[in-house]
Amino acid sequence: MTLSQDQLKQLSVPERLGRVARQWQAVADRELAPLGLTYPRWSAMWKLVRIGDGASQKQLAEALEIELASLMRTLAQLEQQSLVVRRVCPQDGRAKRVYLTDAGHALVKKMEAKILKVRRTLMADIADEDIETVKHVLAMISRNASQMCSEQKQREDKHGGDAQ
Amino acid sequence: MTLSQDQLKQLSVPERLGRVARQWQAVADRELAPLGLTYPRWSAMWKLVRIGDGASQKQLAEALEIELASLMRTLAQLEQQSLVVRRVCPQDGRAKRVYLTDAGHALVKKMEAKILKVRRTLMADIADEDIETVKHVLAMISRNASQMCSEQKQREDKHGGDAQ
DNA sequence: CTCATTTAGTTAGCTTGCTAAGTATATTAA
DNA sequence: TTAATATACTTAGCAAGCTAACTAAATGAG
Structure with a gap:
């Protein structure tokens, strides 16, 4: 540990x-x-x-x-x-x-x-302003992840949905 | 999501x-x-x-x-x-x-x-220096957690180990 | 040398996240 | 009104973390 x-x-x-x-x-x-x-x-x-x-x-x-x-x-x-x-x-x-x-x-x-x-x-x-930075960075990562995730889903739908 | x-x-x-x-x-x-x-x-x-x-x-x-x-x-x-x-x-x-x-x-x-x-x-x-801050804060939290964890274990050992 | 302790690996079983599939109720469209 | 869709809940089963308990090999004390 x-x-x-x-x-x-x-x-x-x-x-x-x-x-x-x-x-x-x-x-x-x-x-x-x-x-x-x-x-x-x-x-x-x-x-x-x-x-x-x-x-x-x-x-x-x-x-x-x-x-x-x-x-x-x-x-x-x-x-x-x-x-x-x-x-x-x-x-x-x-x-x-x-x-x-x-x-x-x-x-x-x-x-x-x-x-x-x-x-x-x-x-x-831990300094308050450092905590704020962490919160901010985590929010950015989270947003980037959400975006990438929906792009991935679209891609999957494309490939699975129509078998062109 | x-x-x-x-x-x-x-x-x-x-x-x-x-x-x-x-x-x-x-x-x-x-x-x-x-x-x-x-x-x-x-x-x-x-x-x-x-x-x-x-x-x-x-x-x-x-x-x-x-x-x-x-x-x-x-x-x-x-x-x-x-x-x-x-x-x-x-x-x-x-x-x-x-x-x-x-x-x-x-x-x-x-x-x-x-x-x-x-x-x-x-x-x-995300700015490089913000990433550094995040790493630093996570390391601090991790250290604090390790320390608290070992204190908790000691407490448990005290209570369970010897029935004084 | 022999026995006790430590260490690396293993197994079994718990927890809690997830997705997928099903049911019942509400809502919307025709 | 009736049929299609959407929503809230539910169940079942998977994934991967964990601890506890066990085995076998190595190490160390006497």
């Missing part, structure tokens, strides 16, 4: 992203484990509070930037732990709204300090 | 890391798919060439920054595709050295252009 400066230098940016993301997740996971939560579970609850209790599964998935299908399992687990409930939306019979239970709300309160602690520790000694 | 600037702003740094890493990997995966390769497979071959054909599995895993156990599956697949072979090291009967086959070498040559294309595209319009 320990990663020397030299080792890190040999990795290109994209490789480092995945590596550091995994590392961050592992640390957070370990910190939140005593509450009986894993990274995807608490992050779903945390995000739900931020976008508003009662959001639809679809909205929550979008906010978390994961596929709806990926969210299903996590919500099922949280529901089984009686931390959230899903109820059909009265306005739209297809949609289901997600609500924290009382136990869920209580747990979110306990989570908060730990999440902030992890974030503060991992970001220690 | 498309990610608006606004959406991205709502994600905190660690969340963005995972998100962007997954995006990068998806794009690269799609680009390399015509060669019959997935991200972990070509990146193992690519790294093997860079650290030297004939490195041990252990060394390769370290260079890739993944666990040896995670590498096993990938190497087994590559071996089945006849792109690499694993042979017991004559100097150390425990270790196995990994070598590219002729087909493996040929494929690496084909990969190169595509990998560089992806990297160039995703990094387009």
Whole structure:
């Protein structure tokens, strides 16, 4: 797990992203484990509070930037732990709204300090303006990736779609 | 897959890391798919060439920054595709050295252009000094995470190890 | 030399991301 | 109204990271 400066230098940016993301997740996971939560579970609850209790599964998935299908399992687990409930939306019979239970709300309160602690520790000694630069660069990469991705899809449609 | 600037702003740094890493990997995966390769497979071959054909599995895993156990599956697949072979090291009967086959070498040559294309595209319009900043910040986070991780482990050992 | 410890590799099984395919409800067009 | 399409959810199964537990070879202490 320990990663020397030299080792890190040999990795290109994209490789480092995945590596550091995994590392961050592992640390957070370990910190939140005593509450009986894993990274995807608490992050779903945390995000739900931020976008508003009662959001639809679809909205929550979008906010978390994961596929709806990926969210299903996590919500099922949280529901089984009686931390959230899903109820059909009265306005739209297809949609289901997600609500924290009382136990869920209580747990979110306990989570908060730990999440902030992890974030503060991992970001220690990093200048604010450097963080802004990182955010900016990540946004650029993300945009470039989205663009390249749609170009790739077009290409595939061309080749698969018409067999000229 | 498309990610608006606004959406991205709502994600905190660690969340963005995972998100962007997954995006990068998806794009690269799609680009390399015509060669019959997935991200972990070509990146193992690519790294093997860079650290030297004939490195041990252990060394390769370290260079890739993944666990040896995670590498096993990938190497087994590559071996089945006849792109690499694993042979017991004559100097150390425990270790196995990994070598590219002729087909493996040929494929690496084909990969190169595509990998560089992806990297160039995703990094387009990003200033070199900003990239340096990103590398630096990622290294800091990584170090902070390693440190926090070992503290967490110590805590666990304390609690589990001796029941004082 | 012999036994204990370390190290490299391996297997098995978990997690959580993904895509693809299916169902039920809403919406739109004819 | 009815049929076609779109949307929200769901299920099933794949991919590749991880840890834990095991084997076999090497190393080191006595």
